[in-house]
Amino acid sequence: MEFLLLLGFFPFAIFGAVAVRTFGLWGIALAMFWVGVVFGHPFFNISGVTIDRLILGVLLGGTIFYRLYGRIMGDRWDLSDMLVAIWLGWITINTFTHDFKTDGYAPARQWLFFHALPVIVYVLARYLRPNPQEIRWMLIAFSALGIYLSITAVFECFGLHALVYPKFIVSSSYSEFLGRGRGPLLQPVGNGSILALGFICSLFLAKDFGNWSRVLLLAVVGVFAIGFYCTLTRCVWIAGFACLSLFAWIYLPTRIKWTGAIFGLMIAAAVAPIVLPQLKQFKRDKDVSVENMAESAKLRPLLAVIGWEVVKDYPMRGIGMGHYLEYSVQYAQNRNIDLPLDLADKYVQHNIFLSILVENGIIGFVCYLMMLGKWCHTGWEIWRYRLAPREAKYLVVIALAFGTAFIINGMFHDLLIVPTISSFLFFFAGLLRGVKANLAGQHKMLVESETVRNSAAAPVTIL
Secondary structure (H helix, E strand, C coil): CHHHHHHCHHHHHHHHHHHHHHHHHHHHHHHHHHHHHHCCCCCCCECCECHHHHHHHHHHHHHHHHHHCCCCCCCCCCHHHHHHHHHHHHHHHHHHCCCCCHHHHHHHHHHHHHHHHHHHHHHHHHHHCCCHHHHHHHHHHHHHHHHHHHHHHHHHHCCCHHHCCCHHHHCCCCCCCECECCCCCCCHHHHHHHHHHHHHHHHHHHHCCHHHHHHHHHHHHHHHHHHHHHCCCHHHHHHHHHHHHHHHHHHCCHHHHHHHHHHHHHHHHHHHHHHHHHHCCCCCCCCCCHHHHHHHHHHHHHHHHHHHHHHHHCCCCCCCCCCHHHHHHHHCCCCCCCCCHHHHCCCCCCCHHHHHHHHHHHHHHHHHHHHHHHHHHHHHHHHHCCCCCHHHHHHHHHHHHHHHHHHHHHCCCCHHHCCCHHHHHHHHHHHHHHHHHHHHHHHHHHHHHHHHHHHHHCCCCCC
16 A cells, blocks of 8 residues: 555656646645545545645645745744744653554554644744735635535535535444534534634625625524534534624624623523523434433533543643543542542543643643643734734634634534644644734834935935
């Protein structure tokens, strides 16, 4: 199999060079995410090689070529780059100083595909430096992806399997979450995170559509509301509502948004006592009963207890990536805790922060939080810059909305082990880093030109 991959390398390299020249690095990057979501590992893989990873190789090769020949410029590392490097360095050391060969090198594969590759995406994204027109193309690409996922979720939820493509989405070979809008990622929470990204991008496109903007905004909200609902996942609904609230809070007039917030809280307070008991138990998966659905909500406190017990014994370094299930069985037998922990011993952690804390310790946890905090600060700096183009501020809101959806969904499911999700997060972080560098360069040129103009206009004293 590896020999076939080697034979295909040279024609693929030629095809990649032609693609980079035709579509540019930005087009290749957007295609990588589209393909990574729709035609990922279940659609095609050979020894871990998937189509989106091949496209990532094309993007990497094109970036290196352009960088060597001066077509794109780099700059010195800033704090964001250093924090990403520290995060990657720590998880690398922590992974390979534990037993990384267990279960067919599962920890090493998890490190490579779910952590190292997103960092590569971050490095490449910081070189892209998108202009306003390219950001517009990104809005279109991710909006189309979101609409596709929303429609597909409807077909899945209502059993219209003949209309679903790719067909592996509704294959019984992947039985988990079958019957819900799980999408090509085969995971409704991951699917919901990409839906949130498409939703916020579609809102921006509709907002700028002139006289038809209000009608289109309502249509977008309707289409994506159905898509969010068909995931049949509560945290996805919350994340979608959070994205809509963020967009409304930023762009609606002050009087309207405060009125809406007050009435929304009043309605929520009145409806919550009636709706919440119903949300705790309803049939979602095709082959799972209502009783099992009710039991699933009880697992998360048990998982949190098991995770915390592990953290108390391995606080600084954690237990190493990919080793949680080995330890959870042992800690679930703790008879000093009067809880049925054995019910949760077969499940991975369902919280991204607790997962990082368990596997990479306090050191890894602090590194990750510092990295996220710096990305938020970078977005704030771009937002405050008065000469930043409108599309650059759109990018800030999009990154914030996706990050919000990532954290909300990640509080109930470990999105770090869902394909492509972390790559999206690191992609937006790299874009913000590059846009900030562009704006800083423009500001420097503006100051220098202003200085030269003032010097030329200054009166000359003749002695």
